Every structure is written in C-alpha cells, then in structure tokens.
Amino acid sequence: MSVRAITPDYHGDFKDTEDKYHGQRLLGLSWDHNGLYTNPFCIPVAPDMPFAALADQVIPKLFGPHPDFSGIDWSKVTWYRGATAFTPDRAKTLDENGIKHKALIRFALPSPGPFARSLGVAA
Amino acid sequence: MSATEELKPVKKLNLKENYSLLTRGLGWEPTYHTKAAVYPMMAFEGIKIHDWDKWEDPFRLTMDAYWKYQGEKERKLYAIIDAFQQNNGQFQVTDARYVQALKVFINGVTELEYLSHRGFCILSREFEGVGPRIAAQMQSIDELRHAQTQIHAISQYNKYFTGMSCFPYQFDHAWYLSIPKSFFEDAVSSGPFEFITAISFAFEYVLTNLVFMPWMSGAAFNGDMATVSFGFSAQSDEARHMTLGIEVIKFLLEQDPDNLPIVQRWIDKWFWRGYRLLTLLAAMMDYMLPKRVMSWSEAWEIYFEQNGGALFVDLARYGVRMPKYWEVTVKEKGLVSHQLWSTFYQLRHAVAFPVWLPSDDEMDWMSAKYPDTFDKYFRPKYTYWKELEAAGTPYIVDTLPVLCQTCQWPTLFAEPDDPMQTCHRESVYKGETFHFCSDGCKDIFDYEPEKYVHAWMPVQQILQGNCFLPGVDPTAPDFNPLVEALKYMGIKPGIDGGDFATCQDARNWEEWTKRAASMYEAMATPPVATAAE
Amino acid sequence: MTDTVAPEQLVFIALQANSDTISIIEAIMADNPRAVLNEYPAMVKIDAPGRLVIKRETIEEALGRSYDLREIQLNLISLGGSVDESEDEFILEWKRV
Numbered sequence: 174m175s176v177r178a179i180t181p182d183y184h185g186d187f188k189d190t191e192d193k194y195h196g197q198r199l200l201g202l203s204w205d206h207n208g209l210y211t212n213p214f215c216i217p218v219a220p221d222m223p224f225a226a227l228a229d230q231v232i233p234k235l236f237g238p239h240p241d242f243s244g245i246d247w248s249k250v251t252w253y254r255g256a257t258a259f260t261p262d263r264a265k266t267l268d269e270n271g272i273k274h275k276a277l278i279r280f281a282l283p284s285p286g287p288f289a290r291s292l293g294v295a296a
Numbered sequence: 297m298s299a300t301e302e303l304k305p306v307k308k309l310n311l312k313e314n315y316s317l318l319t320r321g322l323g324w325e326p327t328y329h330t331k332a333a334v335y336p337m338m339a340f341e342g343i344k345i346h347d348w349d350k351w352e353d354p355f356r357l358t359m360d361a362y363w364k365y366q367g368e369k370e371r372k373l374y375a376i377i378d379a380f381q382q383n384n385g386q387f388q389v390t391d392a393r394y395v396q397a398l399k400v401f402i403n404g405v406t407e408l409e410y411l412s413h414r415g416f417c418i419l420s421r422e423f424e425g426v427g428p429r430i431a432a433q434m435q436s437i438d439e440l441r442h443a444q445t446q447i448h449a450i451s452q453y454n455k456y457f458t459g460m461s462c463f464p465y466q467f468d469h470a471w472y473l474s475i476p477k478s479f480f481e482d483a484v485s486s487g488p489f490e491f492i493t494a495i496s497f498a499f500e501y502v503l504t505n506l507v508f509m510p511w512m513s514g515a516a517f518n519g520d521m522a523t524v525s526f527g528f529s530a531q532s533d534e535a536r537h538m539t540l541g542i543e544v545i546k547f548l549l550e551q552d553p554d555n556l557p558i559v560q561r562w563i564d565k566w567f568w569r570g571y572r573l574l575t576l577l578a579a580m581m582d583y584m585l586p587k588r589v590m591s592w593s594e595a596w597e598i599y600f601e602q603n604g605g606a607l608f609v610d611l612a613r614y615g616v617r618m619p620k621y622w623e624v625t626v627k628e629k630g631l632v633s634h635q636l637w638s639t640f641y642q643l644r645h646a647v648a649f650p651v652w653l654p655s656d657d658e659m660d661w662m663s664a665k666y667p668d669t670f671d672k673y674f675r676p677k678y679t680y681w682k683e684l685e686a687a688g689t690p691y692i693v694d695t696l697p698v699l700c701q702t703c704q705w706p707t708l709f710a711e712p713d714d715p716m717q718t719c720h721r722e723s724v725y726k727g728e729t730f731h732f733c734s735d736g737c738k739d740i741f742d743y744e745p746e747k748y749v750h751a752w753m754p755v756q757q758i759l760q761g762n763c764f765l766p767g768v769d770p771t772a773p774d775f776n777p778l779v780e781a782l783k784y785m786g787i788k789p790g791i792d793g794g795d796f797a798t799c800q801d802a803r804n805w806e807e808w809t810k811r812a813a814s815m816y817e818a819m820a821t822p823p824v825a826t827a828a829e
Numbered sequence: 830m831t832d833t834v835a836p837e838q839l840v841f842i843a844l845q846a847n848s849d850t851i852s853i854i855e856a857i858m859a860d861n862p863r864a865v866l867n868e869y870p871a872m873v874k875i876d877a878p879g880r881l882v883i884k885r886e887t888i889e890e891a892l893g894r895s896y897d898l899r900e901i902q903l904n905l906i907s908l909g910g911s912v913d914e915s916e917d918e919f920i921l922e923w924k925r926v
C-alpha cells in the first residue's frame with residue numbers, strides 16, 4: 174500500500190525530523206481520563222533532561238492547575254510510552270528512558286480523582 | 297446556401313440532443329500526438345475507462361441556459377445584498393456572537409470555494425472525455441462565483457467588525473485554518489479521479505448538505521439575509537455538482553470492475569477527511585448560532601444517516617459499501633461539537649475569533665438536544681469554567697496541542713466507546729512517530745505515508761521556530777516562538793481571539809446598536825439615558 | 830430485474846421558500862401524494878419514499894404561465910436521489926437496475 178503519483182517513486186520530505194528542533198525534540202504529554210484538558214500537550218524538551226525533571230517540574234507546570242493533581246499518589250501511577258506501559262527510571266534521561274523524538278507519554282491513575290469524577294469520568 | 301434553404305425552419309432540438317451536441321460534438325481525435333500524451337494524467341491512479349461516451353449527463357444544462365440562469369441568480373442575490381447593505385443589515389442580526397461565525401466562515405470556508413475553482417479548472421483540462429470536461433468547466437466557474445459572492449456579502453460586515461480583513465492571509469497562516477486548507481490541498485494534489493471522487497462525491501454529495509441547509513437556514517433564522525442568500529445561491533449550483541458526484545461514481549464503477557477497490561478506498565478516505573473537517577461546522581451550529589434551527593446531532597441524523605444511508609443502499613448494486621468508520625461518526629454525534637468548543641475555549645487566546653461559555657439558557661437547549669451526553673460530560677466542565685471566570689481566575693491553556701498528522705486537528709476526539717478518554721493513535725514510519733486523532737485518520741496516513749510526512753503541521757512549524765514576521769530574529773535570546781507565531785498568523789492579541797465579553801466587537805456592538813452583544817446576557821454597559829435638553 | 834423502485838429509501842428536494850416557489854411546492858405536493866413537506870427558516874425540504882416527480886404541466890397550471898423545468902435551478906437548494914431530467918419531467922429516484 175503506497176501513494177500513487179505521477180512522479181515515479183514519489184516521496185515527500187520529512188518535515189518534522191529531530192534535526193530541525195535545534196537540539197531539542199518533541200514530546201507529547203497526556204493524562205488519561207483527567208476530564209479537564211481537551212487534548213494532549215506538545216512541548217520541546219532536551220533529550221538529556223532527567224526523567225525526574227520532567228516529572229517534578231514540567232508535568233506540574235502543565236497539569237498542576239487540575240484540582241486532582243496535588244492528590245496524585247505517584248507510586249500508583251501507570252506510565253505509558255505510546256500504547257505500551259513502562260516504568261520510567263527517574264535518574265536516567267528521557268532518551269535513556271526510550272523517550273525518542275515525538276513520543277507521547279501518558280500517565281493513568283488507578284481510579285479517577287474526585288474532580289475528574291465530578292466532570293463525568295466514570296469511577 | 298440558397299435563399300429558400302435559409303428560410304426553411306430549423307428543427308428545434310430537444311434537451312438531450314442539444315446537450316449531446318455540446319458535450320460530444322466538441323471533442324476531436326488527436327492526429328499528431330497520442331491520447332496518452334494529450335491527457336497525461338488519466339492513467340497513473342489505476343482507473344480504467346473504456347468508453348467516455350457512456351458518461352451520462354444528469355442535468356442537461358446547455359451553455360445558453362447556464363449563462364441565463366446563473367445571470368438571473370446573480371441579479372437576485374445582488375439585489376438582496378444591496379438591500380442588506382442599504383439597511384445596515386449587519387446590525388439587524390441577532391447579536392455580535394453570530395458575527396463571529398461569519399468570521400470563521402470567511403477565514404476558513406470561502407477559500408475552499410476558491411481552491412475548488414482551481415481544482416475543477418485543472419480537471420476541465422485533464423479529463424479525456426468531453427462530457428466531464430464541460431461539467432468541470434461549469435463547476436469551476438460556479439466555484440469562483442461562490443468565492444466572490446461570499447467575499448462581497450461579508451465585506452459589509454468587514455466595515456464594522458474585526459478579524460475579516462485579511463482572510464486569504466489568515467487562511468494560509470493561522471494554525472487551525474490549516475485544517476480546511478490541508479483538506480483541499482490534499483485533494484488538489486492527488487489526481488483527477490481521486491479529486492472528483494473526493495470533492496464531488498464524498499464532500500459535496502454526502503456532506504455539504506450539512507453546511508448549506510441547516511447552517512444557512514440558521515443564518516436566515518438569525519436575521520442574516522445576505523448570508524442565507526449567498527448560501528442558497530451557491531447551493532443551487534451545488535445541487536448540480538452533487539449530481540455530478542454521483543454520476544462520477546456510477547461511471548467509474550460501470551467502466552471496469554477493477555475500479556471498485558480504488559473508488560471504495562477514496563470514498564472511505566474522503567468521507568472521513570470531510571467528516572473531520574465538518575467538526576468546525578458542528579461547533580458553529582451548536583455554539584455560534586444564537587438562535588438555533590437544529591442541533592449538529594439532528595442534522596447528522598437527517599443528512600448523513602437518513603439521506604446518506606439511502607444513497608449507499610442505492611450504490612450497493614455496484615458493490616460499494618458505506619464509508620469505513622461511519623459507525624464512529626454516529627457514536628460521536630453527541631460529542632464532537634462540545635469537544636471542539638471546549639478546545640477553542642481552552643485555546644481562545646490563540647484563535648482569531650473570541651470565544652465564550654454558553655449561557656444557562658443555551659446549556660438547557662443542549663441538555664434537551666443531547667440528553668445522553670451534555671449534562672454528563674460537558675455541563676460540569678462549563679460550570680467549573682464559569683466559576684473560575686467569576687472568581688477572576690479564568691481557565692486558560694497556553695501549551696500547544698499534539699496534532700493529528702492527517703486531519704491536523706489537535707487530537708481532541710475521544711475513544712469512540714469512552715467519551716472521557718482522548719483517542720491516541722500512532723504509527724511509526726521509517727523510524728519517525730506520527731500521531732492521529734482516530735483510526736480513520738491513522739488508516740489514511742498508513743496507506744500513503746509518503747504524502748503525509750510532508751504535511752505542514754502548524755505546531756511543529758512554530759516549535760521549529762519557522763513562524764515569525766520579517767524583521768524578527770529567531771536566534772535572538774528573547775525570541776519567543778509562541779508570541780511571534782501569533783503575529784505571524786495575523787492574530788492580534790486583545791483584538792482577535794480571547795474572551796467575547798471584553799472583545800472589541802462586543803463593545804462596539806453595544807455602543808452602536810444599544811443592544812446586548814449576546815442576546816442571552818445583559819448589556820456589559822447599560823445605555824445611559826441622556827437628559828432632556 | 831429492471832427499474833424496480835426501492836420504496837423505503839427517501840429521495841428529497843430542497844427549495845428556497847419564496848414567492849416564486851409557493852406554486853412550485855404546491856404542484857410538487859399535488860403530483861406526489863406520498864411526499865412530506867418539512868418547513869425550516871427560509872427553505873423547505875420535500876421527502877418522498879423512492880421517487881419524486883416534478884411535472885412541468887402542473888407547475889405551469891399553478892403558476893399560470895409557461896415554465897422551463899430548468900428554471901428550478903434558480904430556487905433549488907439541494908436534492909437526494911438520481912436525477913432524470915427531460916422537458917416535461919424532473920424525476921428523482923433510487924432505482925435498482
């Protein structure tokens with residue numbers, strides 16, 4: 174299955190390869206069943222940023238306004254890289270955690286918090 | 297020729313004979329070039345045509361009749377537009393929120409008419425058969441007329457309201473307008489048979505009724521005679537285009553059995569692409585028409601489930617089935633308008649029209665129209681956001697969204713069976729990850745990744761630091777790609793976008809009309825009674 | 830089997846609601862007893878099971894003047910069904926061939 178084109182072996186240029194981001198790479202972030210944010214976020218990150226910095230600084234900045242955020246028990250959170258669950262190593266970098274360019278990282282709570290439930294997320 | 301012959305009355309041709317002279321007699325056999333050289337775009341898509349004369353022309357419109365009726369349509373339309381302007385019709389519409397819908401229309405829809413004009417212009421050269429070439433030529437002229445009449449009609453609003461004066465610029469630059477733009481450019485850059493299947497069949501026959509019937513009827517209901525008139529005037533041509541769409545499908549399928557899988561894939565692809573594009577219309581219908589004729593969900597039932605369903609029952613004899621993922625559209629009909637409006641609200645500082653939360657009256661209407669979804673999933677969020685507004689700490693998101701590589705919407709849609717969970721899909725192609733809003737969009741990419749890797753994705757372009765106006769230095773230490781991108785997109789903070797209640801259009805509306813900017817709310821500044829002299 | 834109408838599927842025509850179309854709508858409704866008229870702001874949508882016929886003669890009687898069926902283009906908004914147009918009739922139908 175591939176494109177049919179008037180030009181034989183047509184292939185468009187990749188518009189968003191990692192080399193175009195001045196040393197950074199794109200990262201998607203999403204909180205499953207959070208009820209409030211309508212879409213995942215896309216941010217540029219340094220590949221050598223430790224996962225701890227992502228978890229302790231970046232994620233609170235993005236998701237902190239959510240009333241359930243402060244009550245999250247992070248030891249019970251499941252992390253996903255794409256569709257696959259994984260256990261991040263806080264001491265290692267994003268790259269060492271397998272978080273490559275344009276990865277989408279999601280986190281899911283064992284059950285929704287009270288605010289998410291008040292917005293209609295099923296318990 | 298003798299004098300007696302000249303006087304002999306000419307036999308009056310009937311409609312079919314007349315039309316066949318126009319569409320068959322005008323072609324000729326090339327002698328010093330091969331047909332393949334004259335019509336080089338006919339083969340690469342894999343479509344097989346054996347006999348172009350089998351093309352059936354449903355509307356047997358000859359040139360004399362075409363110009364006569366089109367001229368009459370224009371005279372009627374411009375009489376109404378003149379009357380509208382002379383009577384300051386722009387202030388007779390329900391309120392200043394309605395005007396925001398026109399802003400979306402002129403910035404995001406009118407350009408599609410122009411792209412359609414270009415697309416059919418190309419087809420009127422590329423098709424080997426004379427019948428479809430004539431039909432494409434007429435449609436090309438129609439589409440140009442649609443673009444022009446829309447610009448003329450809306451120009452009156454542009455004299456009084458913000459955000460409409462640079463529509464071609466915004467269409468080419470604003471992040472959310474890459475959604476309609478990429479839709480049409482995908483079609484124009486495909487091939488002649490895919491283009492006509494995409495636009496004439498999947499879009500015009502199956503989907504545009506939703507734009508031109510319930511939405512335009514809604515414009516009339518909100519007192520906008522200029523818009524309803526250009527809408528219906530355009531749609532009277534559209535009826536002819538739709539008929540072309542269905543004839544194309546039948547012709548392709550009757551010509552060769554090998555055409556079926558190709559055509560079915562195009563129907564699947566373009567139905568889904570068109571459906572995703574129409575999310576914009578869903579939000580316009582449910583949120584931007586202050587007085588509402590019907591909900592998006594009801595319109596989807598009538599125009600897609602019922603009328604579209606009848607069409608596909610008819611096409612079953614050719615082996616064509618309903619477009620893939622149509623069931624998902626039915627599951628989503630109670631969700632998409634609300635999901636999109638919530639997203640626009642969340643990103644309201646970055647769109648070129650102001651956004652608002654629905655009033656209590658409107659929320660009651662939504663509860664009644666969306667009994668299974670609105671109170672459960674959306675009213676609580678709007679209520680929370682209203683509380684934050686009242687507390688002086690309005691909710692806002694200033695982080696860019698992940699975009700779908702195919703439709704270019706933020707991935708804002710839900711899992712079809714789990715309305716509170718965002719649908720995430722991804723593909724890895726040649727080592728790079730691509731994100732999608734749905735299975736429909738992922739399938740389209742997976743079939744033609746060579747094409748979609750090349751898409752101009754606004755978020756990616758902003759973060760690469762490519763969106764800034766001339767004179768700005770992207771290497772300067774204080775270069776802020778988000779701030780510069782808004783300027784680049786023609787979005788002026790404080791004038792375009794933001795909160796409706798405090799926007800310039802709302803303030804001007806109240807000052808000029810002495811009526812509330814929203815028919816559901818009190819005036820922000822009640823008119824002061826002037827003391828008698 | 831030829832030309833057997835699939836009766837349960839609706840065809841439709843939508844017209845602008847204006848003084849030109851009052852007589853046209855009347856004529857269509859008279860010629861198609863199973864048709865249903867839906868009225869919306871500024872427009873009407875006429876649904877009919879399987880087939881809808883618009884006859885020049887009936888419109889001419891209702892209008893009191895001669896009428897070219899192609900004039901319907903002026904007030905047409907949309908339609909559903911396969912079109913067959915001649916000087917005397919404009920037919921919308923879903924056929925099975």
Ligand SMILES: [Fe+2]
Pocket residue numbers: 409412438439442530
């Ligand atoms: Fe058009």
Ligand SMILES: [Fe+2]
Pocket residue numbers: 572700701702703704705732733734737
């Ligand atoms: Fe998508």
